[in-house]
Amino acid sequence: MADLHKNSAKILVFSTEKISDPAIDMAGLLKLHYPPTVYTITIPCSSGIKSSWILHAYQKGFDGVFIAADGSDCVYGESCTEKTGRLVGKTHELMKAEEIDPARLRMAAICSVCSESFVKQIRSFNEYLLKTLHP
Amino acid sequence: MSMDVQKKNMNYDALVIGAGIAGGEAALNLANTGYKVLLVDKELSVGGKMIMLSKVFPTLDCAACITTPKVSEISRHPNITVFIGSEVGRINKLSENEFTAQVTRKPRYVHVEDCTACQLCEKACPVNVRDQYQFGLIGRKAAFIPFSICSPKAAAIDIDNCTLCGACERACPTNCIDFTMEPETLELHVKTIVIATGFNLFDPMNMPRYGYGQYKNVITALQMERELAPTRPFNTILRPGDGKVPDRLAYVLCVGSRDASVGNPICSQICCMYSIKQAQLLMGALPMADVTIYYINIRSFGKGFEEFYQQAKGMGVNFVKGKIGKISEKENGNLMLRYEDINEGKLKETEHDLVILSTGVLPNAGIDRLFENEKLSLDSFSFIGQSDMLASPAKTSIEGVFVAGTATGPMDIPDSILSAGAASSEAISYLIQHA
Amino acid sequence: MKKKKIGVYICHCGGNISDYVDVEKVRQAVEGEDIVFLAKTTMFACSDSNQREMVEDIKVNNLDGVVVASCSPKLHLLTFRNVSVRADLNKYTYVHANIREQASWAHSDNKTGATEKAIHLVKAAIAKSRYAEALETNKVKAIKSVAVVGAGVAGMKAAISLSDKECDVVLIEKESFVGGRVAQWDSLSTTTETGKEMISRLYNDLIKRENITILTNSEVIGNKGSVGNISLTIKKTPRYINGSCHPEDLKRAIAICPVEVPDEFNFRLTTRKAIYKNYPSEYPQTPVIDLKNCTRCGACEKVCPTVDFSEKEEILDFSVGSVLMATGFDSYTPAYGEFGYATLENVITLPQFKRLIDTQYGKLTYKGKEIKNIAYIYCVGSRQVDGENTYCSRNCCTSTIHAALTAKSKFQDINNFHFNRGLRTYGKQEILYADSLRSGDIYLQSYEDGLPTVTTEGKKTLVKINDILTNGRKMEVEADLVVLVTGMVPRADNSVGSLFKLPKGRDKFYNEIHMKLRPVETVIDGITIAGACQGPKNIAESVNSALSAATKSYSILSKGELETDPLVASIDPEKCTWCGACEAACPFDAILKVETDQKVIAEINNTVCKGCGMCAPVCEPDAINLIACSSDEIMSMIDALA
Ligand SMILES: Cc1cc2nc3c(=O)[nH]c(=O)nc-3n(C[C@H](O)[C@H](O)[C@H](O)COP(=O)(O)OP(=O)(O)OC[C@H]3O[C@@H](n4cnc5c(N)ncnc54)[C@H](O)[C@@H]3O)c2cc1C
Ligand SMILES: Cc1cc2nc3c(=O)[nH]c(=O)nc-3n(C[C@H](O)[C@H](O)[C@H](O)COP(=O)(O)OP(=O)(O)OC[C@H]3O[C@@H](n4cnc5c(N)ncnc54)[C@H](O)[C@@H]3O)c2cc1C
């Protein structure tokens, strides 16, 4: 494990069953590699994530949390984007209060075919986390 | 052959002939709306050609992975009875909603329920023959499991090649091998019939100028499908001549299609795409290899197809517009392809170390002869005729008999699914209307 | 509660997984977990033999649940839930781990990393399994009735087929006539029946059925509820003609109407009046007044007694179990100046050309000039290198060749020049191409990076190309008429798609659930798609998809009852203080305010809740959890992954 951490940060991804999961699956299918310490938990919709889950992840030693949001493709309607944005804002506040760098929580809309964009996002997040947390 | 026809009382709502993806989908649609279906296939597994494929264009889903769930759904469905290794003969229409059909179950010489697919019989069997399920790429035994994901997964004895030495019988831990099994012919009563007997591939032996069967390193695309499949016979891509890993591969398109001189003027509609798919997979498996596709026109017409074609170009697959005139073999097993490069207007010759023939789709002849008292019409290419081609594509010349999938003409998997959906829809309507 | 006993199966997937992930190591890493009673590896978890073995294992050992670590749950979640059911377990006790797409394949460059990750993913699944409970599905009554939106050939055939299955149908058509595009075509390829005849045949079949309601001039404007019971609101615009108008009266009324607007039926080649009928055998036979353009001068009212301006717009409500979408396609409209479109007089599109040759006899003329040389430019608006429409429109090659042959046989001295990008007359359509070559049509093919150009020199219109087929020679054709072979694009008006929240694919056509195996179902339960609204298709292909969609819609409803997912939100009444935040967050109006003996709290309407979870994070006292996705489960998964 120690070895792994040299070039790969521990990232928890919240992804959604119908929209971003297929993109992440397709990234695998296309063998677009990304760090193996990136783990995905599947939920129905990104606007259902609780701040407490995210904070729990930092407590347990995750370097970063990435929300692969539904964006405008959400099957539960257009309000998803705004609601996910709001919960990220709220979590940022809570992170600041606990002196956690808010940049350790990232969000990007990942559509069901956005494999490349997912991998690009994760790689750059990984670099940021390594630079700031494991220099 | 004279055989006793057992008059067991067997009644089904629908008889589906052929358990490829089209027949399977039609059977499931019927069964899911509550009808009792008998699904018959002459092979030792359900799944037709699709279950043998590597990945599918243009999604690159693993074919086995998306077929096996369907296959197990079929084999488990309470409303579906599957007869494998069985042939249908003598169908008679007594009246609307009433057909009789004879089905002959060929003996497998293995009791499927008891077989655990442990493969001990395979190890024990001394006979080696060409493996038809790997399209002759490798051999198999006379006691064998057809292929790793076949359904039902059980051994079978190839009695034509068996020496009756009894080694398998002795090796079998569950005593499920039984040489006393006899063919049985059953007479069934059904209310409607769906024909989904699929297609045949053009036999490239009929085009000697390409050297198939003569030059070892000329193979068919179906053989390449097996080399690329997750359940592949070798661990990597090999050329059969000498087991070398090829690095200059060529695809020859329209082999036996769009060619009146071999009696098949129509386009097979899938071979451009499956060749492009294989080329992409090969670029992944053999990153250093050059793959060239020789074509007349690329027919990437379906949803996502053109993008898939452009993606292949982007990956570096070399597309050459030109029809191959002749292939000849060099001493080292490499092949010389002579062709006219249409873009450049020149006759050219290029060397490749493995040539894949993208053979076309032909009708599976003879199905019409099963019908005794009514005529099942064929179209001018000998595919099953569609009596109202545009407005009711699944209807045939016999009311109550419907057709699904490639039995009507070339098509890919989604089109086969749609056509099976139409056939089952017509069959359900027919059952309800003639209840 | 007694400690759970679960089984864990780790799949090789032939090698797809085990080539990169050490599956045995994964097995060893998890077999010691307290609730794991057995842990096995298997060559193909989804194979029949393994499924049978799982059923055995569960029954023999009295397992409470299973975890399978294999490919994406998109492929096999249902398979293994069903295995559990066959072993008499509740299907929601099953938990899936994806170690192929998200481990072996994603990290095929790093076997140690892939194996480590697989171990963590399986541990997280085991953690989730600890909480997985037996859940009962909600049963709802299914209304045996289907709304078919769009009465093109796909919608009409779907309606007939559903009616045959004794299912009620409401067929909703936006235009005043049925038949869609096919009603606009006369001669069709591969048949001697004309498009209009085919539509008449289908219409006559439709109207004799009592269980079909046909609504023309109608649109769906509201949609509530979900699969099994969907309430639709339909707006029906009046025709302003009451009863059947005498043909002579109608003729006079049309003659007297002073308004003249471009005729969309003829793709704006001609004009029509504000009171009109598109073609004599049009269905329904009643003409229509287009109120948007009508000046209300009242001239027609005077000659035709059936004209009735007092008719009012109607709002109708229908409850159906499923909706079958068959809204078809539009033809691509070329950009201003694209191959001379709209800038040159004699440049038209393929649909216009079809109308032109169908409506003329004797001589083929356009804008008063006789046409002899026709240049067809293929793939306009399709296979775009720079534009968004990267796809091929599938049937325009065939339709063009067919139209060109029709023109040749109907009119004299026609010379056809096909400027194509590689002909796509797939399948049996190849015969048409061969016929066309035999009849002397000239084919010129452009290089992908050198499309043909249309220019004028004096009064001449010239089409120029570097032709692949003659080794790149510069060729030039003087054309009397240039036909742009415009492809199919999604309907410009997508309001009905947005209403049902139908997802669209890269090509902007409606998207199916699975491109290969489930081409007519969508991610929205109970909504199926058929015909050209899913992607370009010819008539036979549209009908196949329509009948498939009808079968799927029917099979959802045929039992009269259906099961909905119990994975909905749940509210802890102890914690809830009714602040109303959840009610505001719910996009489906699934939250009710209820009064119990002690207090006012929120309650979830289980049949309406779709389980998105939007209400959960906004609840200050943290009283809301999604079933199977609760905080306890998520936190324990995080613990396992950490
Ligand atoms: C090399 C190759 C690659 C391909 N790749 C792709 C791809 O990537 N994507 C894609 O969409 N399509 C692909 N295809 C096409 C695909 O295989 C077909 O579309 C599909 O298999 C058609 O299914 P079917 O059920 O109509 O026919 P089949 O698969 O031929 O099934 C017919 C079944 O009927 C049985 N049968 C025949 N006669 C009888 C009889 N008399 N009695 C009982 N049973 C009988 C046969 O044993 C068989 O099981 C490919 C085809 C080839 C050749
Ligand atoms: C130039 C040309 C020539 C062709 N020639 C042939 C040929 O010879 N042979 C052949 O097989 N195919 C041919 N086709 C293809 C054929 O036209 C299509 O396959 C067919 O029209 C598809 O039918 P559809 O019902 O899916 O869509 P459409 O025909 O587009 O019908 C859709 C219907 O839905 C209605 N609608 C749309 N939106 C709404 C809404 N929101 N609410 C209610 N109703 C709505 C429309 O008004 C229309 O009536 C040709 C196509 C073109 C462009």
Ligand code: SF4
């Ligand atoms: S699909 Fe392609 S390879 Fe096959 S016959 Fe048609 S043009 Fe030839």
Ligand code: SF4
């Ligand atoms: S069908 Fe023919 S004209 Fe239409 S987009 Fe495809 S290649 Fe171009």
